[in-house]
Each structure stands twice: as C-alpha cells, then as structure tokens.
Amino acid sequence: MQIPLASFGTFDQFRDAASTGxxxxxxxxxxxxxxxxxxxxxxxxxxxxxxxxxxxxxxxxxxxxxxxxxxxxxxxxxxxxxxxxxxxxxxxxxxxxxxTPPENAYEIQVVAKKWNWSFMYPNGVVDPNLHVPADRDVRLVMSSDDVLHSLYVPAFRVKMDVVPGRYSELWFNATTPTESFDPAIDPSTTGADENGYDLFCTEYCGQGHSAMIAKVVVHKSGTFETWLAEAARIDPTSSPAELGEKIWKQRGCSQCHSVDGKASTGPTWQGTYGTEQKTDKGTVKVDENYIRESILNPMAQIRDGFKGVMPSYQGQLKDAEIAAVIYYMKKLSAEADSVPATWED
Ligand code: CUA
Incomplete structure (x- = not known):
C-alpha cells in the first residue's frame, strides 16, 4: 500500500526495507x-x-x-x-x-518449536531456513509445537506471534533478492548477508530462545523453483548416514545435539551409540530402540545431567528418517572409536 505522504528518509539504524509493505x-x-x-x-x-x-x-x-x-x-x-x-x-x-493476505499468495507452513524453525513447502520439502521467491506475495501459516514463539523479520517489518494449538498467519512480498548480496555490505544496515535476511524469535521461550534464529533467502525470479526442485530431490546415491546428517542439520536436531562430543542442551551424538548411559529410570543401553523412543517420546527416560526439554517428533519424522538418524549416530560412534574418547559429557 502506498501512503500519500513524503518519507522522512531512512536512518542508519534502520535496516533497509526489503518488502513492499x-x-x-x-x-x-x-x-x-x-x-x-x-x-x-x-x-x-x-x-x-x-x-x-x-x-x-x-x-x-x-x-x-x-x-x-x-x-x-x-x-x-x-x-x-x-x-x-x-x-x-x-x-x-x-x-x-x-x-489480510492477498489471494493467490504462495503458502508456506511454519512450525516453531523449542528452539528452531521448520518451513514446509507445498511439495513436502522441509527446511530450517525460509526460502521465498522475490516479487511474489507469500503467506506464512504458523503454529507452535510447545510454547509461545514469535516470528520477526526486521527487513520486512513483519512480526507475528506463533501460538500452540492454533494457526496464525503473516504475509509479505519480498523485493530484494539475497542471492546477489555482496558479503562486503555491512549486514547491520541491510539486515542481510549473503546467507539471507535475519529471522528471529521475539517471544522469550526458554533456554535456547536467543539461538532460535533462521535466515530468509529471497530468490530471484525463476531460481526459487529451481531451489525447491533441488531440495526435494533425494539423492539416490546418498547413504542413510548422509540422510541422517541432513536431518540433523535441517530438522532442528543440531540446535541441541552436537556431533563433536560436546554436550549442549542435549547429549552429543558423537560416540553415544552402543554405550550405557544413566537415566532417571536407571541404566540404559543406547541402541536402536532407545534412540527411537528418545525421538518419539523424549520424556520417557531422561539422561542424567540433562533437563528433559526435547519436544516429541511423533508424526514429524518418518520411520525411514528415524532409521537414517540412527545410521548417522552409528557412523559418529564408529568415527569416535578411532579417536581418543572425548565424548563423555
Ligand atoms: Cu522461540 Cu523465543
């Protein structure tokens, strides 16, 4: 919408406007x-x-x-x-x-959970970053798996609460593709670097709130479809462990589980498979069944030293994907066996 008033210009502390509104x-x-x-x-x-x-x-x-x-x-x-x-x-x-989102806006489903974002596209692709085409109305349909979150993209001047148990929506039309961003441009004025515009959670949602960030990648006309098709393609030559690594990166696991042996919000995945670990229910062997249960029903057994804050992935990961995660953890353990045991958390 255009407003028949002269602009006062922009101030440096304002990120360059990058949407029609x-x-x-x-x-x-x-x-x-x-x-x-x-x-x-x-x-x-x-x-x-x-x-x-x-x-x-x-x-x-x-x-x-x-x-x-x-x-x-x-x-x-x-x-x-x-x-x-x-x-x-x-x-x-x-x-x-x-x-009021315009009719025929391109629709993307957003799921917020502690502490990451998932963006789901009409062809089934799920990505931790928001990819959108430039110069097209985009509508986000958002829900939360756990607590209140809020999606905020400063460069687009849009912000909306994401509430468990209901859908909220948001729309924008991005004008400036990020593919061509020069890494030398100061990101504090544009709100973007070559990886995309900043996207923040702006509702305090617990321990990992400040890390609940993502990027908005605005694709030039035509290249969005290419990206989407590419993201949907499952490489037939990739191994289950590679698929597991992709899930770790893209589905939010990496926010809380390291693969380098360091404990963070959750236990590291490196060198854990096959070991015995203490939980609030006793000692457990980290095998396929334990990992599967930890993904689908994380509160069933909580490892000593951790808080038990993981959301359930029930209905969000297919069996084949859970299997791929287990393959990936096995591979990480095999690698860990060949290096000094630093995984103990
Ligand atoms: Cu999610 Cu703060």
Whole structure:
C-alpha cells in the first residue's frame, strides 16, 4: 500500500526495507516520530522562554494573569485531535493490509518449536531456513509445537506471534533478492548477508530462545523453483548416514545435539551409540530402540545431567528418517572409536 505522504528518509539504524509493505510502515513511523519531536521541542522552547522572561524578581509586580482563553483552548484541543485521528486512520489502513493476505499468495507452513524453525513447502520439502521467491506475495501459516514463539523479520517489518494449538498467519512480498548480496555490505544496515535476511524469535521461550534464529533467502525470479526442485530431490546415491546428517542439520536436531562430543542442551551424538548411559529410570543401553523412543517420546527416560526439554517428533519424522538418524549416530560412534574418547559429557 502506498501512503500519500513524503518519507522522512531512512536512518542508519534502520535496516533497509526489503518488502513492499515496509516502506509504508517506515513512512508512518517517521511521521509519528517527526510530529512528536516537533511538539516536544516546541513545548520545551516555550517553557524555557517563559521561565527566562517571567521568573520572580524583587520589585517585579505581576500585572496581568490570564486565567482563561477560549480560542487558545479550542486550538490546542482541535489540532491534536485531528493529528491523532489522522494517525489512527493510517494505522488502521496499514493494519488491515497487514492482516489480510492477498489471494493467490504462495503458502508456506511454519512450525516453531523449542528452539528452531521448520518451513514446509507445498511439495513436502522441509527446511530450517525460509526460502521465498522475490516479487511474489507469500503467506506464512504458523503454529507452535510447545510454547509461545514469535516470528520477526526486521527487513520486512513483519512480526507475528506463533501460538500452540492454533494457526496464525503473516504475509509479505519480498523485493530484494539475497542471492546477489555482496558479503562486503555491512549486514547491520541491510539486515542481510549473503546467507539471507535475519529471522528471529521475539517471544522469550526458554533456554535456547536467543539461538532460535533462521535466515530468509529471497530468490530471484525463476531460481526459487529451481531451489525447491533441488531440495526435494533425494539423492539416490546418498547413504542413510548422509540422510541422517541432513536431518540433523535441517530438522532442528543440531540446535541441541552436537556431533563433536560436546554436550549442549542435549547429549552429543558423537560416540553415544552402543554405550550405557544413566537415566532417571536407571541404566540404559543406547541402541536402536532407545534412540527411537528418545525421538518419539523424549520424556520417557531422561539422561542424567540433562533437563528433559526435547519436544516429541511423533508424526514429524518418518520411520525411514528415524532409521537414517540412527545410521548417522552409528557412523559418529564408529568415527569416535578411532579417536581418543572425548565424548563423555
Ligand atoms: Cu522461540 Cu523465543
């Protein structure tokens, strides 16, 4: 939507607007800021002038103290009312526009969970980053697996809560492809580097909240379809362990499970397969059944030293994918056997 007001320009601390709606929101923002600043300085200036001129001096006699002025009072009531109504009107227009996705928008499903994002495309591709075509209306249909999250893309000026048990939606039309971003451009002004625009969770959702980030990759016209087709292609020559590694990277496992032996929110995957581990239910051998149960029903047995915060992947990973994860963990253990045992967490 275009707003028939001149723009105040952009300030350095504002990330460059990269969606069709962002310019209008910036314009309204700077108008509000400008009007507030104008009256602030006006009032302070008048205040200071009156203090300087009318302060109490010895011998000074007060001659005329007006108590009432109908014209003045009408003026300072009517002018602000008009300003407030005008700002409210533009606010409502933008809000309705923001809350009404255009028909035929390209739809992407978003699932938020502690602490990662999954973006699901119509052809079944799931990716931890948001890929969108440039110059096309995109609608996000979002839900949460656990607690309140909030999706925020500063460069697009859009933000929406993601709530468990219901769907919320958000739309935008990205104007500036990220493929051509020069790594030398300062990402603090564009909100993007060569990997894409920043996407944040802005609702405090627990220990890993600050790491619940992703990138928005805006593809040039035509290349989005290529990316989508490429992402959907399962390489027939790739081994199950390679598929497992891909799942680890793309489905959020990597947020909490390292593969280099270091414990983080969850136990590392390196060198764990085949070992015996203490849990709150006793000692368990980390075998296929234990790993499968840990993925589908993580609260069944919680490893000593960990908090038990993992969400269930029931219905989200197919059996073949769980098997691939197990293959990957086996491979990591085989590799760990050949190096000094540093995996103990
Ligand atoms: Cu999710 Cu903060």
């Amino acid at each position: 962002a310019a209008a929101i910036d314009t309204l923002y700077f108008w509000i800021l400008g009007i507030c600043a104008f009256f602030f300085f006006l009032i302070v200036a008048v205040l200071v002038a009156f203090i300087a001129r009318y302060y109490a001096r010895p011998g000074h006699v007060e001659q005329h103290t007006p108590h009432h002025d109908n014209r003045l009072e009408a003026l300072w009531s009517i002018i602000p009312s008009f300003i407030v109504v005008a700002l409210f009107w533009y606010g409502v227009l933008f809000y309705l526009d923001l809350r």
